[in-house]
Amino acid sequence: MRVLSAGARPWKARDWQNVAEKKMKVLIAGSSGQLGQELRRALVVGGYKVAALGHGELDVTDPEAVRQAVERMQPEVILNAAAMTDVDACENDPEAAFRVNALGPRNLAQAAREVGALLVHVGTDHVFDGEKGGPYAVGDPVNPVNVYGRSKLAGEEAVRETAPDFLVVRTAWLYSGRGQKDFVRTVLTLLDAGEEIRMVEDQVGSPTFVPDLARAIRSLVEEGARGTWHVAGGGECSRFALARAVAEFSGRDPERIRPAVTADLPPRPARRPRRTSLVGRAPLRDWREALRECLEGVRAGAKY
């Protein structure tokens, strides 16, 4: 059995050449989530052996379960797509948020270290306070304004402290056009229901098409990237501009989306940072181009 002592053998970039041909094993935690499902797809297409474990199969907050799963599967790469992502639920239950978003990654980092695996962890734009007045680069100071952001920051730090070999990929404003909570799907549903839609102009970010992110994560692994990266859709926009683009690109009436500011809307438990667009060394295509492709997929029959 390949069990290594702490930090004994960090992977070197050359280990990753022709990685698909070598059929390396990848364990995905949180594989039933929005990103987890796309990561699985991207890796299977790339020729990897994928062990995809949803929440029901692996609870990342259970250190013994994590250790056993990793020891049994002996993956070369562990991808953490598990998280508590409901920002208001995190605010209402900080203990649960820290358990999933901070203890979970620590458990995975510990297990990765024991088998000498690379841990790929997914972070968020919510580690920033949104007050910089421009896009955030990787080295900018962090200062989360809500429990979700603080718990996710603690998760990143746990990974950096514990895993000898890690890649932290911070991303933002995920959408896929699928799933109950998806932003694009929600806007389409409201438009089709004839409801008035008010969207805020004073929250700005980098909309990111999940399949683009999943492919980018696979590429970063194959290129031997390490450390902390920002990977998000190119450019930035407000929630209002994004919702209008959803309407326009899907052939609906953008005028049905009305502008608002956060203070006009009913208060929510968690404060939202104002402008948290991300820039980094691995920019994805412009958010409008990706959104058009997403909506073409929806039109072609993807369920929304």
Ligand SMILES: NC(=O)c1ccc[n+]([C@@H]2O[C@H](COP(=O)([O-])OP(=O)(O)OC[C@H]3O[C@@H](n4cnc5c(N)ncnc54)[C@H](OP(=O)(O)O)[C@@H]3O)[C@@H](O)[C@H]2O)c1
């Ligand atoms: N969504 C965004 O806009 C966004 C933006 C920036 C960064 N991110 C980050 O991107 C990553 C993926 O997010 P996503 O949008 O794919 O979230 P998601 O759709 O909510 O998926 C998260 C998955 O984690 C699972 N999970 C929760 N607690 C778990 C536990 N204790 N053990 C194992 N699995 C658990 C969830 O299962 P249940 O549904 O059963 O709880 C769910 O399947 C997260 O790290 C998130 O912080 C997301």
